[in-house]
Amino acid sequence: MPGRAPIAIVGAGLVGSGWALVFARAGYAVRAYDPSPDVRMRILPWAQVSLAELEQAGLIETPDAILSRITVHDTLAEALIGVSYVQESVFETIEAKSAVSRELDALIGPEVIVGSSSSGIPASRFTENCAHRERFLIVHPVNPPHLVPVVELVPAPWTDPAAVESVSARMLEVGQVPVRLTREIDGFVLNRLQGVLLNEAWALYEEGIASLADIDATIAHGLGLRWSFMGPFETIDLNAPGGIEDYAARLRGLYAGMVRMPPPGPWPDAVIARAADERRAELPVENLANRRAWRDARLARLAAFKKFQGLGG
Amino acid sequence: MPGRAPIAIVGAGLVGSGWALVFARAGYAVRAYDPSPDVRMRILPWAQVSLAELEQAGLIETPDAILSRITVHDTLAEALIGVSYVQESVFETIEAKSAVSRELDALIGPEVIVGSSSSGIPASRFTENCAHRERFLIVHPVNPPHLVPVVELVPAPWTDPAAVESVSARMLEVGQVPVRLTREIDGFVLNRLQGVLLNEAWALYEEGIASLADIDATIAHGLGLRWSFMGPFETIDLNAPGGIEDYAARLRGLYAGMVRMPPPGPWPDAVIARAADERRAELPVENLANRRAWRDARLARLAAFKKFQGLGG
Numbered sequence: 155m156p157g158r159a160p161i162a163i164v165g166a167g168l169v170g171s172g173w174a175l176v177f178a179r180a181g182y183a184v185r186a187y188d189p190s191p192d193v194r195m196r197i198l199p200w201a202q203v204s205l206a207e208l209e210q211a212g213l214i215e216t217p218d219a220i221l222s223r224i225t226v227h228d229t230l231a232e233a234l235i236g237v238s239y240v241q242e243s244v245f246e247t248i249e250a251k252s253a254v255s256r257e258l259d260a261l262i263g264p265e266v267i268v269g270s271s272s273s274g275i276p277a278s279r280f281t282e283n284c285a286h287r288e289r290f291l292i293v294h295p296v297n298p299p300h301l302v303p304v305v306e307l308v309p310a311p312w313t314d315p316a317a318v319e320s321v322s323a324r325m326l327e328v329g330q331v332p333v334r335l336t337r338e339i340d341g342f343v344l345n346r347l348q349g350v351l352l353n354e355a356w357a358l359y360e361e362g363i364a365s366l367a368d369i370d371a372t373i374a375h376g377l378g379l380r381w382s383f384m385g386p387f388e389t390i391d392l393n394a395p396g397g398i399e400d401y402a403a404r405l406r407g408l409y410a411g412m413v414r415m416p417p418p419g420p421w422p423d424a425v426i427a428r429a430a431d432e433r434r435a436e437l438p439v440e441n442l443a444n445r446r447a448w449r450d451a452r453l454a455r456l457a458a459f460k461k462f463q464g465l466g467g
Numbered sequence: 468m469p470g471r472a473p474i475a476i477v478g479a480g481l482v483g484s485g486w487a488l489v490f491a492r493a494g495y496a497v498r499a500y501d502p503s504p505d506v507r508m509r510i511l512p513w514a515q516v517s518l519a520e521l522e523q524a525g526l527i528e529t530p531d532a533i534l535s536r537i538t539v540h541d542t543l544a545e546a547l548i549g550v551s552y553v554q555e556s557v558f559e560t561i562e563a564k565s566a567v568s569r570e571l572d573a574l575i576g577p578e579v580i581v582g583s584s585s586s587g588i589p590a591s592r593f594t595e596n597c598a599h600r601e602r603f604l605i606v607h608p609v610n611p612p613h614l615v616p617v618v619e620l621v622p623a624p625w626t627d628p629a630a631v632e633s634v635s636a637r638m639l640e641v642g643q644v645p646v647r648l649t650r651e652i653d654g655f656v657l658n659r660l661q662g663v664l665l666n667e668a669w670a671l672y673e674e675g676i677a678s679l680a681d682i683d684a685t686i687a688h689g690l691g692l693r694w695s696f697m698g699p700f701e702t703i704d705l706n707a708p709g710g711i712e713d714y715a716a717r718l719r720g721l722y723a724g725m726v727r728m729p730p731p732g733p734w735p736d737a738v739i740a741r742a743a744d745e746r747r748a749e750l751p752v753e754n755l756a757n758r759r760a761w762r763d764a765r766l767a768r769l770a771a772f773k774k775f776q777g778l779g780g
Binding site: 274296297301302303304306331333334335336337339340341343344345346347348349350351352353354355358359361362363364365366367368369370371372373374375376377378379380381382383384385386387388390391392393395396397398399402406407408409410411412413414415416417418419420421426427429430433434437439442445446449452453455456457459463465466 | 587609610614615616617619644646647648649650652653654656657658659660661662663664665666667668671672674675676677678679680681682683684685686687688689690691692693694695696697698699700701703704705706708709710711712715719720721722723724725726727728729730731732733734739740742743746747750752755758759762765766768769770772776778779
């Protein structure tokens with residue numbers, strides 16, 4: 155099991171700030187840093203508001219104690235003092251990830267592990283030249299990490315398996331759900347699954363089979379209900395009398411027959427513009443921020459619902 | 468708006484019985500028929516148990532009154548007396564659908580509409596020779612329809628648009644969420660979206676990228692949380708500062724890069740066998756029925772949660 159030394163949060167936008175809550179909620183001292191003084195200034199006020207929401211949803215009981223565990227630091231070196239784990243969540247470009255990894259590589263003590271929140275760029279693209287590259291890996295959350303528990307652990311070819319093991323244990327300990335990939339693949343698992351579904355959804359919309367809102371409804375009032383507490387394999391395992399093998403025997407021909415040939419290409423400009431018009435008629439751009447806050451409040455209540463139903467995370 | 472005449476349920480296995488609850492719950496007299504006397508005998512006891520579960524979840528208040536609206540009939544002709552709508556849910560083969568459609572075609576009164584619960588076979592394959600084929604269409608629910616509200620409406624080329632309009636209004640009236648397809652397509656929308664996600668999940672499993680349980684977790688503790696109350700388009704609309712157009716500009720290249728070439732073929736036998744071993748180690752085949760009951764109880768509570776959060780259906 156990983157120790158109880160403090161955790162460093164490096165890059166403290168929305169993702170990094172969510173991570174600060176995850177670790178502080180689990181009892182860790184959290185040392186947060188962001189290169190931007192403006193961003194640093196927003197960490198604690200945002201955490202206070204978010205903790206009040208978590209308390210209201212019944213997910214935490216001691217918001218003040220949790221908030222008191224988070225400290226904000228003006229330099230990277232100071233944020234790293236005494237930590238055993240660094241969660242890095244800087245802007246997602248190879249340049250930014252490479253730069254921060256080099257800095258961390260030069261500053262981290264022995265045995266410190268660095269997890270990057272990268273959602274698509276694998277660690278092999280930005281840690282190759284690090285002296286301690288065996289202690290870097292991808293630790294990819296869904297936003298916001300304090301409300302959506304899944305975390306993808308993706309090792310680079312040179313990541314020490316013990317580092318993956320350690321992060322996996324730590325994620326379980328703080329209440330997240332670690333998913334372990336055996337090796338790097340574009341988009342990891344989560345965004346590959348999201349990607350194929352989006353590609354098909356765009357194609358159906360382009361062909362005029364159904365409206366944007368109706369395609370959304372097939373998920374939000376259909377498939378998404380089961381998928382909020384069981385994955386696609388368990389879903390089909392329960393959907394045939396004899397389980398997954400029986401389901402496959404009955405239906406794999408149907409699914410094979412739906413495969414598009416050639417596969418869907420990039421989403422076309424004209425289709426995107428039409429979809430954007432449809433969405434903006436439904437939700438003007440100035441209301442996006444409000445709707446995101448609405449979503450996060452629903453996610454908090456859903457997390458509480460799952461917790462009390464024994465379905466968590 | 469459709470009238471309040473009784474509704475006929477033809478084919479009363481799990482799907483048809485669920486439909487009986489949907490209509491009875493909304494105040495309709497429901498006339499149920501199944502060619503099998505054994506199946507007919509199970510309709511009311513099953514409905515009684517299911518209504519008790521709905522009451523416990525806070526979704527209904529008067530189980531006895533709802534149950535009293537369902538009557539079971541020994542002949543198709545008797546079940547059709549006075550009805551304005553028929554929900555057909557017989558076994559899903561072209562032969563069975565053709566036979567029941569011919570029978571219904573000969574018996575239904577003027578203006579009666581027939582919706583088939585078919586999950587994949589389009590109506591054009593089994594209603595072409597019906598005299599009243601303009602009043603037949605696909606009305607595809609997710610199982611169980613009294614807990615999962617989405618319904619796909621799929622017209623055959625000869626279906627009267629007024630029939631689609633009428634069923635859409637009726638589905639809204641009884642608390643379902645109708646999704647309208649403009650024309651037939653293999654798998655409709657819902658199973659096409661499920662299919663591409665399953666095809667990718669099987670491919671990732673076959674390649675050894677992650678375990679079955681871990682692939683499931685990326686949905687059940689990740690993507691499925693949002694998707695239980697918003698569809699894939701609304702999800703990406705909220706996931707970039709400027710909305711869906713901004714998201715597409717940032718990420719369509721990433722998703723295009725994940726497209727498999729050639730596309731996934733049918734799920735291979737050996738991979739299915741390995742997945743089945745993994746599932747059966749987790750859940751022995753004799754426990755499948757219990758786990759389905761567990762799933763439906765969770766779906767009932769999720770439906771109640773969504774209702775009280777104003778997220779319904």
